[in-house]
Amino acid sequence: xxxxxxxxxxxxxxxxxxxxxxxxxxxxxxxxxxxxxxxxxxxxxxxxxxxxxxxxxxxxxxxxxxxxxxxxxxxxxxxxxxxxxxxxxxxxxxxxxxx
Amino acid sequence: xxxxxxxxxxxxxxxxxxxxxxxxxxxxxxxxxxxxxxxxxxxxxxxxxxxxxxxxxxxxxxxxxxxxxxxxxxxxxxxxxxxxxxxxxxxxxxxxxxxxxxxxxxxxxxxxxxxxxxxxxxxxxxxxxxxxxxxxxxxxxxxxxxxxxxxxxxxxxxxxxxxxxxxxxxxxxxxxxxxxxxxxxxxxxxxxxxxxxxxxxxxxxxxxxxxxxxxxxxxxxxxxxxxxxxxxxxxxxxxxxxxxxxxxxxxxxxxxxxxxxxxxxxxxxxxxxxxxxxxxxxxxxxxxxxxxxxxxxxxxxxxxxxxxxxxxxxxxxxxxxxxxxxxxxxxxxxxxxxxxxxxxxxxxxxxxxxxxxxxxxxxxxxxxxxxxxxxxxxxxxxxxxxxxxxxxxxxxxxxxxxxxxxxxxxxxxxxxxxxxx
Numbered sequence: 001x002x003x004x005x006x007x008x009x010x011x012x013x014x015x016x017x018x019x020x021x022x023x024x025x026x027x028x029x030x031x032x033x034x035x036x037x038x039x040x041x042x043x044x045x046x047x048x049x050x051x052x053x054x055x056x057x058x059x060x061x062x063x064x065x066x067x068x069x070x071x072x073x074x075x076x077x078x079x080x081x082x083x084x085x086x087x088x089x090x091x092x093x094x095x096x097x098x099x
Numbered sequence: 100x101x102x103x104x105x106x107x108x109x110x111x112x113x114x115x116x117x118x119x120x121x122x123x124x125x126x127x128x129x130x131x132x133x134x135x136x137x138x139x140x141x142x143x144x145x146x147x148x149x150x151x152x153x154x155x156x157x158x159x160x161x162x163x164x165x166x167x168x169x170x171x172x173x174x175x176x177x178x179x180x181x182x183x184x185x186x187x188x189x190x191x192x193x194x195x196x197x198x199x200x201x202x203x204x205x206x207x208x209x210x211x212x213x214x215x216x217x218x219x220x221x222x223x224x225x226x227x228x229x230x231x232x233x234x235x236x237x238x239x240x241x242x243x244x245x246x247x248x249x250x251x252x253x254x255x256x257x258x259x260x261x262x263x264x265x266x267x268x269x270x271x272x273x274x275x276x277x278x279x280x281x282x283x284x285x286x287x288x289x290x291x292x293x294x295x296x297x298x299x300x301x302x303x304x305x306x307x308x309x310x311x312x313x314x315x316x317x318x319x320x321x322x323x324x325x326x327x328x329x330x331x332x333x334x335x336x337x338x339x340x341x342x343x344x345x346x347x348x349x350x351x352x353x354x355x356x357x358x359x360x361x362x363x364x365x366x367x368x369x370x371x372x373x374x375x376x377x378x379x380x381x382x383x384x385x386x387x388x389x390x391x392x393x394x395x396x397x398x399x400x401x402x403x404x405x406x407x408x409x410x411x412x413x414x415x416x417x418x419x420x421x422x423x424x425x426x427x428x429x430x431x432x433x434x435x436x437x438x439x440x441x442x443x444x445x446x447x448x449x450x451x452x453x454x455x456x457x458x459x460x461x462x463x464x465x466x467x468x469x470x471x472x473x474x475x476x477x478x479x480x481x482x483x484x485x486x487x488x489x490x491x492x493x494x495x496x497x498x499x500x501x502x503x504x505x506x507x508x509x510x511x512x513x514x515x516x517x518x519x520x
Contacts, residue, residue: 023441024453030148030437031457033517034430035510038151043516044509073502074474078458081476081492086456 025093028086040094052099059091130155130447131226134215136205136383138162138190140429141231141415143518144436150196153444159223160193161215163204164260167519170290171429171462172511173259177267178300179308180467186259186511188519208387210409227443230389230397230406231415231432232381233258234289237395240351240377247355253372257289269371270301275309280369282317282350282360284377287396289417289427292325292473294318294375296463299330302338303466314342315369317360319349325426326463326471326495333465333499350374380418389414396420401486402454402479403442404435413439422486425477430459433514454479457486459493462507470503471496 029040032050037043040050050058064070066079066087082090133149135142138160146160169186176183190200204218208230214222236255238245247253254269256262270279279301283294298314305312323330323344334342352361353374360367360374379385379395389406391398397414399406401422404413416432425431434457442452456478462470475493477486496503 023445026152027437027441027453027455030441031434031455034433034458034460034514035506037513038147038517038520043513043520046505046509047513073496073500073506074460074472077474077492077494078460078476081456081458081478081489 022093025089029090029093032090040097049099050094051097053091053094055091055095058094059087062087062090129157132157132159132224133227133229133443133447134223134225135160135229135231136215137231137233137381137416138164138167138200139231139233139416139432140514140518141432141436142229143167143190143193144433145229145231145413145415145440146198147193147196147518148437148440149443150198152440153448154197156444156447157199158197159199159201159225160190161201161203161205161217161223162190163202165202166190167515168259168263169429169511169515170257170259170293171514172508173256173263174293174297174300175464175467176259176263177256177270177297178304178467179267179271180300180304180464183264188515190519192520205383206386208383208412210387210412213411226411226447228412229404229415229439229443230381230384230387230412230418231436232383232418234378234417234427235381235385236376237379238376240284241374242352242361243355244353244374244376247353247372250355252355252358253353253374255375256373257293257375257378266371266373270304273309273312273370276311277309277370278313278315279371279373280315280317280360280367282348282372282374283319284375285319285349286324287421287427288375288378290461291426291428292330292461292463295323295325295330296465297373298342298344299333299338299463299465300467302334302341305341306338312341314338315367316342316344317348317350317362317367318344318346321346325461326473329471329495329499330463330465333469333471337466378417380414384414384418387412389418392420401438403446403452404439405442413443415439422477424475424488425486426459426461426473428459428461429514430461430510431457433517434458436518454481460510462503462510464504464507465499468501468504469499470507471499472503472507 042049065075135146149158167188175181203220207216254266256266389397398420406412415435417427438455445452458476460474462472464470473495476489480487
């Protein structure tokens, strides 16, 4: 319980600070949480934790989904909705979050 | 919690709060109070993200139920594939984010005075109001429905809770060889693929437990309104002779005594009646004067979710007049909440809100383990002044699969946590 409280307090601190600098990346990334969890922290073992994922790796995975180079159940259809610039924004945002 | 632990807990809570305030807020002064009405996928998510994104905002979440019960996955309860406890979550964790959770019911909104009147808690004032009231039913369009429902002869089970449990019990008690009629209103309604998922998983239960029982789908629409081809394939492959689908069959009334659904042209008798009434934005949206479209839905500015009828009130979820190709889904309500949270943080900090890009993903089970899915990405289009589906993105599952079934459960657990944990 205490750890979770501490986590919540830290999270409540970290996100708005980062958000004040770059709310457009924060907003773009927030939609991913329905499957990848709040702040990119996966809530189940079957989904990738995006927080702390190396920037280049995440960007290349998203491009591969989008371009049909990596097979997927859903990400190929979702990634097609994002531009190169938005993919870079998402990758940079998640890479900067603590895993 | 014993007395000592409770003291220790309170002390720690206080220090956590101090850490939060000292660590990140530039000022201790509250930037304003946001009242959120409704603790479903939209409201609970909005309350949490408002606090995550600006802890100087005071957030009060008003919800009349003691716990959250998820509509998504509730069809599996009807089939006996999961239990009510698996789709229920408490509101307690939201307090860790500093959300004040109040179990009460909003009776009225005074938009000029910026106050909400609560059934038990008196009046509460707000700087911004978030309404996430879900749907309520237009019973008047179905003659005899309310009386039959009160007598326990017809159920909608279109809000997860007591009616979900009651419909499960009716299906268990129904004899083998019996018929359950599922009646679907004209679109739009909450969860477009939901009725067809329901027919599928009830058929899966019958196939195993009552092999002579039937599911009769009476659809007011000319065809299935979501994932039509995937559902039809599943029904042909798995439930031939169990599911019968009748399009263009709009219900106009119910006779509880004879368990009859009255259609425009004929009457249909069944052993269990599951009739989904036509829907509109929840009652409090009506009372607040937010209905703009067909006297049913609330039109909003999709950059902020602010009502086009009443300033200072943001409307989320199924109650909204949907943007083009946008379903009334939990994923959309979750994303509406984030649009509203970001916009409210900006507005209370004197900044201009920026348009959002959001995505939808909806899973439907077609058997105990296999699911199908639809996804879409939506972005602000200034010329049209609304969110539109991004060309070339989105789509449905290639085929039903157990992998999609696994992801469906993962999606559910994650979106519950994103709202409530």
